Amino acid sequence: MSEKIFCGKCDMLLYFGEELKRRLYMRAIPSEETVLGFYGNVCPRCGGALSEQTVNVVVEGRAKHGA
Amino acid sequence: MAKFNEHIQLGEPVLPAKGIEKALQAGALKDQRIIALLEDMGFPGIDWWTENMPERMVEVGIAEQNGAVVAGALAAEGFIPVLYSFLFANVGRALNQVRQSILVDRFNVKIIGREGAWGEVGISHNTIEGVGFSRVLPNLIILNPADVVEAEKATEAMLQYHGPVLLRQESSPTPVRVFTDDYPFNIGKAYSVKDGTDATIIATGYMLTEAIAAAELLEDEGLDVGVLDMCTLKPLDDAAIIEAARRTGAIVTAENASIIGGLGEGVAAVLCENLPAPLVRVGIEDEFSQSGLITPERDDLKIHFGLRAEDLVVSVKVCIAKKERSRCRD
Numbered sequence: 001m002s003e004k005i006f007c008g009k010c011d012m013l014l015y016f017g018e019e020l021k022r023r024l025y026m027r028a029i030p031s032e033e034t035v036l037g038f039y040g041n042v043c044p045r046c047g048g049a050l051s052e053q054t055v056n057v058v059v060e061g062r063a064k065h066g067a
Numbered sequence: 068m069a070k071f072n073e074h075i076q077l078g079e080p081v082l083p084a085k086g087i088e089k090a091l092q093a094g095a096l097k098d099q100r101i102i103a104l105l106e107d108m109g110f111p112g113i114d115w116w117t118e119n120m121p122e123r124m125v126e127v128g129i130a131e132q133n134g135a136v137v138a139g140a141l142a143a144e145g146f147i148p149v150l151y152s153f154l155f156a157n158v159g160r161a162l163n164q165v166r167q168s169i170l171v172d173r174f175n176v177k178i179i180g181r182e183g184a185w186g187e188v189g190i191s192h193n194t195i196e197g198v199g200f201s202r203v204l205p206n207l208i209i210l211n212p213a214d215v216v217e218a219e220k221a222t223e224a225m226l227q228y229h230g231p232v233l234l235r236q237e238s239s240p241t242p243v244r245v246f247t248d249d250y251p252f253n254i255g256k257a258y259s260v261k262d263g264t265d266a267t268i269i270a271t272g273y274m275l276t277e278a279i280a281a282a283e284l285l286e287d288e289g290l291d292v293g294v295l296d297m298c299t300l301k302p303l304d305d306a307a308i309i310e311a312a313r314r315t316g317a318i319v320t321a322e323n324a325s326i327i328g329g330l331g332e333g334v335a336a337v338l339c340e341n342l343p344a345p346l347v348r349v350g351i352e353d354e355f356s357q358s359g360l361i362t363p364e365r366d367d368l369k370i371h372f373g374l375r376a377e378d379l380v381v382s383v384k385v386c387i388a389k390k391e392r393s394r395c396r397d
């Protein structure tokens with residue numbers, strides 16, 4: 001399953017990859033907060049503040065069908 | 068004359084490499100963390116780099132497995148390495164190291180890989196499998212720009228994004244300039260170059276040039292064919308593919324690459340799972356690329372592999388006929 005995180009203001013793709021919480025051990029990135037921290041909590045494109053309230057998180061894949 | 072959408076202004080052929088060079092230099096001036104990582108293949112705009120920032124160039128030689136590990140290590144220390152070589156080498160030869168040392172930890176490494184069926188470099192270096200073997204790797208974004216403007220904007224977006232990105236720098240005939248300077252490039256979003264009603268050509272990289280020419284030829288024959296530019300090969304813009312199928316009911320994909328594992332197969336999966344529609348994949352079939360002579364009048368490989376606008380015209384007509392046959396069955 002994959003996860004995408006978009007800036008809620010300008011729709012820039014900030015993260016694409018494995019669903020963050022999917023790995024059972026040795027997660028590459030612990031949380032969405034960590035991703036936003038990579039950008040200093042500021043969208044590099046529009047300058048908007050990034051927080052869990054201002055981004056859109058989309059998880060795609062089999063889980064939506066119940067797995 | 069076909070009616071194109073906003074941000075499209077067709078111009079003369081210009082090398083996409085110019086756009087990549089420009090964006091890399093602008094990025095390096097802005098961000099001290101960017102490091103040029105060479106694998107005995109030079110680097111885009113290498114003279115500028117050697118003159119302006121030799122301290123930010125690392126040459127690992129023809130040792131691509133080592134190159135991938137060095138890239139991962141530099142990224143772990145906070146740098147943004149840009150790894151440059153042939154795609155068959157910097158990802159293909161080093162596939163396990165790219166997986167283990169870059170992607171598993173999702174390090175912020177940028178890879179620029181040259182690839183495509185073009186010219187006289189031989190069966191070893193004229194490779195077309197790179198998108199196929201890269202699309203299977205999790206955490207990797209794959210970009211394949213179509214013209215000089217998109218190449219610059221895709222490179223800029225690649226540097227802005229935090230995470231691993233592969234930018235495929237196509238070895239191909241020089242594509243025409245398609246986009247205006249204010250074209251709003253977005254990773255993961257396809258761009259509709261021209262809307263249509265009879266069929267849609269979904270093109271990536273150089274093949275956008277041929278797709279536009281094909282749409283114009285088809286218009287002369289009374290067919291209204293849309294052209295969708297798919298620069299991001301992973302993640303594909305599923306919504307744009309489904310919308311194109313909904314609007315036109317016939318999809319032709321066009322890529323200067325193997326149709327296996329690449330754009331064609333990706334689009335096929337999206338259609339099958341969401342809105343099945345007749346599909347024809349144009350690209351290189353299940354075979355190796357090879358050497359071909361190029362003169363101003365003739366490009367052997369483009370003819371050999373059927374990658375010309377005239378070939379796309381035939382494929383679009385075949386696809387429209389499939390659509391009509393399936394409607395008759397209904």
Ligand SMILES: [Zn+2]
Pocket residue numbers: 007008009010011012043044045046047048
């Ligand atoms: Zn933004």
